[in-house]
Amino acid sequence: MQLSVIILNYNVQYFLELCLLSVQSAVENIDAEIIVVDNNSPDGSCAMVRERFPHVKLIENKQNSGFPKGNNIGVAEAIGEYICILNPDTVVAEDTFIKVLAFAKKQKNLGIIGVKLIDGAGNFLPESKRGVPTPWVAFTKITALYKLFPKVVCFGKYYASHLTKNQTGQVEILVGAFMVVQRQLYKDIGGFDEDCFMYSDDIDLSFMALKKGKNNFYFHETTVIHFKGESTIKDETYMKRFQEAMNFFYKKHFKVSMLFSIFMKLGILFFSFVKMFQGKSKIKNEIEHFVLFSKDKNLANRLNTVIKKNLDFRDLNAEKLVFLESNANNSPVEIILDAHFVTFKECIGFMELQKNNNCTFKIIPKNTDFLIGSDNSIERGTVIKIGV
Incomplete structure (x- = not known):
């Protein structure tokens, strides 16, 4: 089998339905399977999958065990040569997987492939391609130096500014909303680290592929919608988990001074608050x-x-x-x-x-x-x- 598409779902029944319809169309001419892992959704997601998509393999977890463990459960059941980690709040084009797999087969020493992501308004999502958030790169992100000096190369590493959104090339970090990787490499890496509940798991997986000497790629020739924010309400729990995720990544991969650790904690706290309040509703112009x-x-x-x-x-x-x-x-x-x-x-x-x-x-x-x-x-x- 060429491809296993793993979709981890929590409480987004209607977005999952749209996602599955798009994936179903995209794998029509591919030897592929679709696996939905549900993290104990209370919204009727599982009933919908059973009724509308009986050919989809459905795994019903009895608790919300987080993004890493949920995906690892799905991959353990997969048999495809390649796997695609896909968010339920995404929409893929009919030729997305055909293009990505063709690109993958041409690469040597392949790590992980990501694609161009847009939000529900058609805007490019810069996290489609990123650099390793080393202490310096994280500093440029938290202080917004990458925005203040967009043409300065050393300030633009967080969003891999060496590539435009319409250029395919090597990058370091990809986003977990859409990742294609050989199943054997995923296993060699150890999959997503289950010590991280969510939010830095895709950074860690990408970084682990780099540590294996593999090449990660941003592939711009297909576009995927990522609506974002559907599985997570940006509240106090979100802020706490975001802090935990960043602390997890730094403790695992970097040795930093006490002074910088204090700075990072303050920066993470500030960044978390910003993200939390970004999620609050805003007054919109009424559509007529x-x-x-x-x-x-x-x-x-x-x-x-x-x-x-x-x-x-x-x-x-x-x-x-x-x-x-x-x-x-x-x-x-x-x-x-x-x-x-x-x-x-x-x-x-x-x-x-x-x-x-x-x-x-x-x-x-x-x-x-x-x-x-x-x-x-x-x-x-x-x-x-x-x-x-």
Whole structure:
């Protein structure tokens, strides 16, 4: 078997459903298996998987054992030559795995492959490619030197600025939302370190691959949506676990002075508070204009009864997936993409194209009664029931 896709889920039923639909399409022409490991979700995720995706191997944990252990459980059941660690709040294109596997087979001494990630508004996520957060690199991140002096090479290592978002090349650290690695290498490394509950596990796995003498790659030729924040509410528990994760990585891999340890603790505390408050809801401009791309006029009528605002129906029987008018007054526009008639690859490309046009996006997955999406990378996403 070529590929095993491991999806660790906790309490994100609707995002998991969308993710599985995209993965299902992406492995149609690949000898692959899909494994969902559920960390004791109370939201009906397991029932949904059993009903809608009976071919998916479902592992139901009796407790939330964290990201590392949950993924290790999934990999232990996998039989693919390659494994993909995939978040449930992601959407892959139909050709994502074909492209990544073709690239993987051309590499010698391969470590881990990551891809270009965008958030639910189409914006590039810089954590798609990173450097090892050594004390110095961490210092440039915490003090925002990489933002103040973006052209200074020694300040840009945290986000691997030697590569642009549209360049494929070697990097040190990749993000756990999407990682492709040979199953044997994953086992040789020891998998995710279960002493870390979450948040620095992907940094540690990437670093362990480097220590094995392997080459990690950022691959820009396919894009994956990562809605972010769906499995975690950024509250006091988040802050505590983030601090623990950073402390775990430094204690495991670096020897630092007492003075720097104190500085790092203060920096981690500050950075954690920033992240926590980033997750709080913000006042948004109310959307008055909606655009539906579909071939289903009845769907447009149903949405009209739910949204009760200006809905522009773009009939894909008569026109292409193109946002024809420029948003001259820069008013907020919500674009709704019907995945019955728009491929996931088209959804992703359209989001990237329209990202600077004050647009938000929602997707209606096939054979569902909801639309789903996320307006930015720091808040929980939105699920709206539309009926059948």
